[in-house]
Amino acid sequence: MKITSKQLRESWIRFYEGKGHVNVGAVSLIGDGSTGVMFNVAGMQPLMPYLLGKPHPLGKRLCNVQGCVRTVDIESVGDASHFTFFEMMGNWSLGDYFKREKTAWTYELLTKVYGLDGDKLCSTVFEGNDAAPRDEETASLLRALGIRPEHIFYLPKSDNWWELEGTTGTPCGPDNEWFYPIDPENPAPVFPDDYVEIGNDVYMQYRKTETGYVPLENRNVDTGFGLDRMLLFLNGLHDGYKTDLFAGAIARLEEITGKSYDGDEAARKAMRIVADHTRTTVMLIGDVNGILPSNTGAGYILRRLMRRAIRYCRQLGVEPAATMRAVAEVFIDEVYGEAYPLLAQKKDYILGEIGKESDRFETMLEKGMAEFEKCVAGIARKNAFMAQKDPAYVPETVIGGKQAFRLYDTYGFPLELTEEMASERGLAVDRAGFDAAFREHQEKSRGDVHAGEAKGGLESHSVQAIRYHTATHLLNAALKAVLSPDVNQKGSNITDERMRFDFNFPRAMTPEEVKAVEDLVNEKIKEDIPVVYREMTLEEARAEHFVGVFDSKYGDVVKTYSIGDFSKEMCGGPHAARTGELGHFRIVKEQSSSAGVRRIKAVLE
Numbered sequence: 001m002k003i004t005s006k007q008l009r010e011s012w013i014r015f016y017e018g019k020g021h022v023n024v025g026a027v028s029l030i031g032d033g034s035t036g037v038m039f040n041v042a043g044m045q046p047l048m049p050y051l052l053g054k055p056h057p058l059g060k061r062l063c064n065v066q067g068c069v070r071t072v073d074i075e076s077v078g079d080a081s082h083f084t085f086f087e088m089m090g091n092w093s094l095g096d097y098f099k100r101e102k103t104a105w106t107y108e109l110l111t112k113v114y115g116l117d118g119d120k121l122c123s124t125v126f127e128g129n130d131a132a133p134r135d136e137e138t139a140s141l142l143r144a145l146g147i148r149p150e151h152i153f154y155l156p157k158s159d160n161w162w163e164l165e166g167t168t169g170t171p172c173g174p175d176n177e178w179f180y181p182i183d184p185e186n187p188a189p190v191f192p193d194d195y196v197e198i199g200n201d202v203y204m205q206y207r208k209t210e211t212g213y214v215p216l217e218n219r220n221v222d223t224g225f226g227l228d229r230m231l232l233f234l235n236g237l238h239d240g241y242k243t244d245l246f247a248g249a250i251a252r253l254e255e256i257t258g259k260s261y262d263g264d265e266a267a268r269k270a271m272r273i274v275a276d277h278t279r280t281t282v283m284l285i286g287d288v289n290g291i292l293p294s295n296t297g298a299g300y301i302l303r304r305l306m307r308r309a310i311r312y313c314r315q316l317g318v319e320p321a322a323t324m325r326a327v328a329e330v331f332i333d334e335v336y337g338e339a340y341p342l343l344a345q346k347k348d349y350i351l352g353e354i355g356k357e358s359d360r361f362e363t364m365l366e367k368g369m370a371e372f373e374k375c376v377a378g379i380a381r382k383n384a385f386m387a388q389k390d391p392a393y394v395p396e397t398v399i400g401g402k403q404a405f406r407l408y409d410t411y412g413f414p415l416e417l418t419e420e421m422a423s424e425r426g427l428a429v430d431r432a433g434f435d436a437a438f439r440e441h442q443e444k445s446r447g448d449v450h451a452g453e454a455k456g457g458l459e460s461h462s463v464q465a466i467r468y469h470t471a472t473h474l475l476n477a478a479l480k481a482v483l484s485p486d487v488n489q490k491g492s493n494i495t496d497e498r499m500r501f502d503f504n505f506p507r508a509m510t511p512e513e514v515k516a517v518e519d520l521v522n523e524k525i526k527e528d529i530p531v532v533y534r535e536m537t538l539e540e541a542r543a544e545h546f547v548g549v550f551d552s553k554y555g556d557v558v559k560t561y562s563i564g565d566f567s568k569e570m571c572g573g574p575h576a577a578r579t580g581e582l583g584h585f586r587i588v589k590e591q592s593s594s595a596g597v598r599r600i601k602a603v604l605e
Helices: 005-017 045-051 099-113 136-145 227-234 247-257 265-285 297-315 320-335 347-389 401-411 415-424 431-451 463-482 511-526 538-543
Strands: 061-069 085-094 122-126 152-155 171-181 195-208 213-226 489-494 499-504 531-537 557-563 567-570 585-594 597-604
Touching (some): 005 061, 005 085, 005 099, 085 227, 085 265, 099 136, 099 171, 099 195, 122 136, 136 171, 195 227, 213 227, 247 320, 265 297, 265 347, 297 320, 297 347, 347 401, 347 415, 347 538, 401 415, 463 489, 463 511, 463 557, 463 567, 463 597, 538 557
Antiparallel strands (some): 061 085, 122 171, 171 195, 195 213, 531 557, 557 567
């Protein structure tokens, strides 16, 4: 059966709506913090409160197609089957139908709607253990549907059981996984080597206690089938980058590079990486809770993806910013624009941010690559020298942690990128040494905070005055965000009791603008963001978009402080170690200071 990604999405929803389900739509890719993960990694994750017992406002039968991001296998992207963004087709019963209906519907969908051969379907069920019995009920239902008995396999808890690890009182239970031959034409496929999982039905029929499991009164069904993987099977393909999700992006890369995806193995890997990472970049920046590349949290993962794509663009011999923007346009205009309409609305913003990040990294990449080559060459020289002196010498194969930290700190190389490049040379990286160098750097930064090298408008260097000084950085960034990027600091005065901040702006702020600035500063305080200190050349600071107030006061090497990607300023200090130390920020007064200059007085409470 040949089918497009659009047809697959629509057929899934149409089938389950026909079984009384309500399409709840997709939610943000970005985790809300309630489940302890940065991104939504499964279709069921946003529905966890309802699977745990909270009534859903749309009823007991739900379905959707949910975008997901998983980054544990970033280094594996480049083969035919790994992706960082994918879509999960799901449906749920919240205390309504159970195994009999679900097994029948899954079998009907796979055989009648998608045309898979029922004789080739395999299924696995829970084999049972001391805590819960063998799932003979599901096995019996599968046999009754027509699944051949020799195609039903009983597997242990590690394979066919779902529960929230480390919890008690939560629902859990066996799952029923569905498999199909990798090559449907194979006359005698052997399970599991010649099969691949296409989806699973989880049956939450128990409640976990401290001593075991007890039957659950309101039993749930949680179904998840990967759209990308199903699309592969239904079109008889073996390469995930051959589906319509990627075909346009790969064709655009072939056009830009002049290389053949099918004829050049190295180019094929690079194209896969650029295509996959650009797709995920588009989805994360264009999300309803969109993020930007940074050095912390989810933003760090995004930066890591983008910088890996940039490196592989260079391997393909093409300009990264233009190439990634061209590929991004394909995903927005031709692939996901209808299913995710916000992408089209944010298109210019997405393309602009891709260009900015590429420009940031490009300015340092060549220097960083040269530094990396020095590290590799130094190891090679040492090994050659020592081998001449001692035939029993064991060659060194590890790049030092301080060297890796320099690549991160000075040239913007995520540690994982250095590790990947090292692996390509048969080397490893001293991760423990990197962590130690990072801690040393943080301690030095904290020391500079308390040393108070430059007053920066402070009348004292008390802890409270230092906090006020840090707040001026947040205020400056908030004014730029709310009023105009052209707003700049024109002066400040800080005591232990209050801060005064002057900035260019042609009119009085409205009450709504004052509140928006105040709220944004408090939001960043609440996020408890580390204040990161770095020394760099003035040229590097400009390239990384650090803001300076008076150019004349900076030398060739400047001190910089960044608060995530929200505030980046060249400044002498001192500063708090984290924004969470500041307390609550309140604007007391906004008034004129002089022609074209406004003044804000504020306090920390």
